[in-house]
Amino acid sequence: xxxxxxxxxxxxxxxxxKVFLECVQDMDxxxxxxxxQDPGLGLRLIYFSYDVKMKExxxxxxxxxxxxxxxxxxxxxxxxxxxxxxxxxxxASSTQVWDRSYNExxxxxxxxxxxx
Amino acid sequence: DAKTTQPPSxxxxxxxxxxxxxxxxxxxxxxxxxxxxxxxxxxxxxxxHGLKNNETNEMASLIITEDRKSSTLILPxxxxxxxxxxxCIVRESNTGKLIFGQGTTLQVKP
Numbered sequence: 001x002x003x004x005x006x007x008x009x010x011x012x013x014x015x016x017x018k019v020f021l022e023c024v025q026d027m028d029x030x031x032x033x034x035x036x037q038d039p040g041l042g043l044r045l046i047y048f049s050y051d052v053k054m055k056e057x058x059x060x061x062x063x064x065x066x067x068x069x070x071x072x073x074x075x076x077x078x079x080x081x082x083x084x085x086x087x088x089x090x091x092a093s094s095t096q097v098w099d100r101s102y103n104e105x106x107x108x109x110x111x112x113x114x115x116x
Numbered sequence: 117d118a119k120t121t122q123p124p125s126x127x128x129x130x131x132x133x134x135x136x137x138x139x140x141x142x143x144x145x146x147x148x149x150x151x152x153x154x155x156x157x158x159x160x161x162x163x164x165h166g167l168k169n170n171e172t173n174e175m176a177s178l179i180i181t182e183d184r185k186s187s188t189l190i191l192p193x194x195x196x197x198x199x200x201x202x203x204c205i206v207r208e209s210n211t212g213k214l215i216f217g218q219g220t221t222l223q224v225k226p
Contacts, residue, residue: 004159035216040218042203042216042217042218042219043160043203043216044216045213045214045215048213058213090159090160092159092160104162104165105160105162105214106162107159107160107161108159109157109158109159110157110158110159
């Protein structure tokens, strides 16, 4: 089974702290994604990566950065956490076959981050 | 912005078919329709996808209208474990990104 794991299910941080959210996938997928999910707003794409050391901004990249040093690992970084970054963060991965129909994204269980 | 419109909530009796509608009137000819669901406290899970033809797998059936402007996800025999938020998504053809909308909260009742 495809497995996408996230480092923590629940995380509590203080305003101004630097926060690292880690995501690891074991299916050798090229693509990895970070979303945040908020009530009434659904899932919104923060950043994604097509390959090692490559990154692309999603719809709401402000306040976030990412790192992809290894194919299986995609990290989301909050340089200086703020209260409006309290949210559920979801990581996903998929194969890189944009020209084909089957491009299922496999999601991790999510990290619920609270910034006080 | 999401390219799909779904009702915010629906109820279904256990054992009956659940039919979840989705409008995607601006879909392009080479864009696929995907359905995901999210059970409480879990990440979204892929259900099914399609382009033009109706599709069926072990989880559900997907009916796409001939003009491709709408589709219906069918869970043939809903169970209590099917209670979830169901997302209808049009996958962007140039980037492959999935743009999630608000989804439909399906409540399966005994």
